[in-house]
Amino acid sequence: MLAEEFKFIKPGEVRTRMAPSPTGLLHIGGARAALFNYLFAKKNEGSFVLRIEDTDLERSLPEFEKNILESFKWLGIEWDEGPDIEGKYGPYRQSQRTDIYKKYIEKLIAEDKAYYCFCSQQELEAQRQYQMSQGLAPRYSGKCANLDKETVKKYLAEGKATIIRFRVPAKKVSFDDLIRGKLEFDAGLMGDIIIAKDLKSPLYNFAAVVDDFEMKISHVIRGEEHIPNTPKQILMQEALGFSKPSYAHLPLILGPDKTKLSKRHGATSVLEFKKQGYLPEAIINFMAFLGWNPGDEREIYSMSSLVKEFSLEKVQKSGAVFNIKKLDFLNGFYIRQKSIEKLTELCLPYLIEEGLISPFFKEVQYPPAYGAKEIIQKYKISETGEEIYLETIQKIVSIYQERLKKLSEIVELTDFFFKEKLVYNKDLLKWKEMSDKEIKNSLDRLKKLLSKIKIENWNKENLESVLLPEAEKMDPAAQKDRGYLLWPLRVALTGKQASASPFEIAEILAKEKTLKRIKEAKKLL
Numbered sequence: 001m002l003a004e005e006f007k008f009i010k011p012g013e014v015r016t017r018m019a020p021s022p023t024g025l026l027h028i029g030g031a032r033a034a035l036f037n038y039l040f041a042k043k044n045e046g047s048f049v050l051r052i053e054d055t056d057l058e059r060s061l062p063e064f065e066k067n068i069l070e071s072f073k074w075l076g077i078e079w080d081e082g083p084d085i086e087g088k089y090g091p092y093r094q095s096q097r098t099d100i101y102k103k104y105i106e107k108l109i110a111e112d113k114a115y116y117c118f119c120s121q122q123e124l125e126a127q128r129q130y131q132m133s134q135g136l137a138p139r140y141s142g143k144c145a146n147l148d149k150e151t152v153k154k155y156l157a158e159g160k161a162t163i164i165r166f167r168v169p170a171k172k173v174s175f176d177d178l179i180r181g182k183l184e185f186d187a188g189l190m191g192d193i194i195i196a197k198d199l200k201s202p203l204y205n206f207a208a209v210v211d212d213f214e215m216k217i218s219h220v221i222r223g224e225e226h227i228p229n230t231p232k233q234i235l236m237q238e239a240l241g242f243s244k245p246s247y248a249h250l251p252l253i254l255g256p257d258k259t260k261l262s263k264r265h266g267a268t269s270v271l272e273f274k275k276q277g278y279l280p281e282a283i284i285n286f287m288a289f290l291g292w293n294p295g296d297e298r299e300i301y302s303m304s305s306l307v308k309e310f311s312l313e314k315v316q317k318s319g320a321v322f323n324i325k326k327l328d329f330l331n332g333f334y335i336r337q338k339s340i341e342k343l344t345e346l347c348l349p350y351l352i353e354e355g356l357i358s359p360f361f362k363e364v365q366y367p368p369a370y371g372a373k374e375i376i377q378k379y380k381i382s383e384t385g386e387e388i389y390l391e392t393i394q395k396i397v398s399i400y401q402e403r404l405k406k407l408s409e410i411v412e413l414t415d416f417f418f419k420e421k422l423v424y425n426k427d428l429l430k431w432k433e434m435s436d437k438e439i440k441n442s443l444d445r446l447k448k449l450l451s452k453i454k455i456e457n458w459n460k461e462n463l464e465s466v467l468l469p470e471a472e473k474m475d476p477a478a479q480k481d482r483g484y485l486l487w488p489l490r491v492a493l494t495g496k497q498a499s500a501s502p503f504e505i506a507e508i509l510a511k512e513k514t515l516k517r518i519k520e521a522k523k524l525l
């Protein structure tokens with residue numbers, strides 16, 4: 001822990017916040033910032049606040065707020081205070097705090113630290129273009145900075161369109177960023193900034209300053225894109241006589257081409273990752289490494305181990321590359337840690353959504369002596385209407401647990417279990433140089449061997465012990481290549497180039513369906 005971090009703060013008094021604007025879906029950048037704030041607060045036994053920054057009334061929509069809250073909840077990033085959890089410093093939605101902002105805007109105006117500006121949009125735009133054409137950074141000319149009180153009064157009484165500007169002092173502003181060290185800015189280059197459209201409509205920089213103070217935020221941890229806002233916010237804190245929080249700006253998240261991660265890179269919202277079948281544990285573990293690492297080789301971290309080990313000192317300055325392969329690797333890892341029951345529960349929605357199976361409820365009446373009824377969740381195969389036991393679906397999921405990288409892949413991998421008829425090209429049945437006749441021969445052999453196995457012996461061990469020795473005999477070159485029997489079997493059962501072992505599949509399909517599929521395969525030749 002840097003000494004600087006706790007200059008005024010006792011452990012336990014750390015308060016961080018996540019302050020999303022509900023103007024879009026929550027993306028990885030916002031979720032990563034929330035995670036780092038959460039980890040820092042929890043590590044220091046502090047509090048994590050969720051504040052909805054909806055000052056932009058036109059662009060803020062309730063559905064985005066819903067998406068943001070749902071995303072955090074799904075990820076397990078839980079706040080101690082927020083719009084839905086009462087706290088000492090609420091309300092936690094900026095649109096409900098206008099009176100608080102108004103009080104401070106009036107104070108700044110009364111002290112002549114802010115003023116009404118009556119320049120029209122057109123005028124400001126023309127000025128901006130002119131400055132740019134001169135190779136100058138655009139900034140406000142200061143035209144309304146010194147209007148006399150009478151004129152201001154008159155314009156306001158006339159209802160002349162106005163905004164409120166903060167008088168930016170021409171001085172150097174610096175702060176010690178907990179990640180990047182000392183940063184210095186020349187406020188003289190900024191021009192007087194707009195802090196509110198009117199007394200009741202503050203803009204982001206001003207509202208954030210007021211709230212960070214009022215909500216006793218000790219550490220502001222946010223993306224690097226906010227660095228230019230920090231000196232502005234510090235100047236306002238000084239003007240208002242507020243204490244200053246510590247700042248930490250997180251490195252940019254970059255796409256594989258090392259440019260800022262964006263939609264171009266296929267960046268999706270957090271809930272889109274969920275839909276694609278990523279697990280929250282994997283996303284959390286992955287996001288932690290977008291800018292932080294423990295300084296050694298360890299790369300598997302649960303939320304609780306992150307809380308223990310996280311520190312801002314180990315956050316890097318340079319951009320963090322978003323590597324989807326790493327996310328897939330982590331997701332596969334966490335999928336393999338799941339119990340089959342849990343994994344099946346997670347996969348079921350994908351199978352249902354695809355229309356392969358459908359859930360229904362069945363009332364089971366126990367014998368009258370028990371007098372009880374039970375409503376049981378059941379599943380049926382959509383195409384055939386036959387009931388399928390949850391245990392069977394669990395078996396199906398279990399043979400693919402090792403291969404699954406995303407839950408959604410369960411559909412593509414296992415759909416053949418739920419189809420009445422498989423559609424595939426007959427060439428797929430061919431192992432090496434096999435002729436149609438040879439394939440037919442193999443399928444006949446399979447039919448003969450499998451027909452003899454009794455239903456009670458129909459399990460993968462037994463199937464294996466019957467078929468393996470026979471498979472070795474089928475190789476015309478006497479090299480014991482089992483593919484001559486097992487490849488056509490696998491394809492007949494799945495219609496796919498790759499799958500789990502044919503013995504495991506045949507066991508789940510059961511005898512009747514296995515033989516039926518062999519028969520169908522023969523028809524293709």
Ligand code: GLU
Nearest residue numbers: 019020021053208222226
């Ligand atoms: N509402 C701002 C945003 O969504 C928050 C910035 C901050 O953390 O100060 O970018």
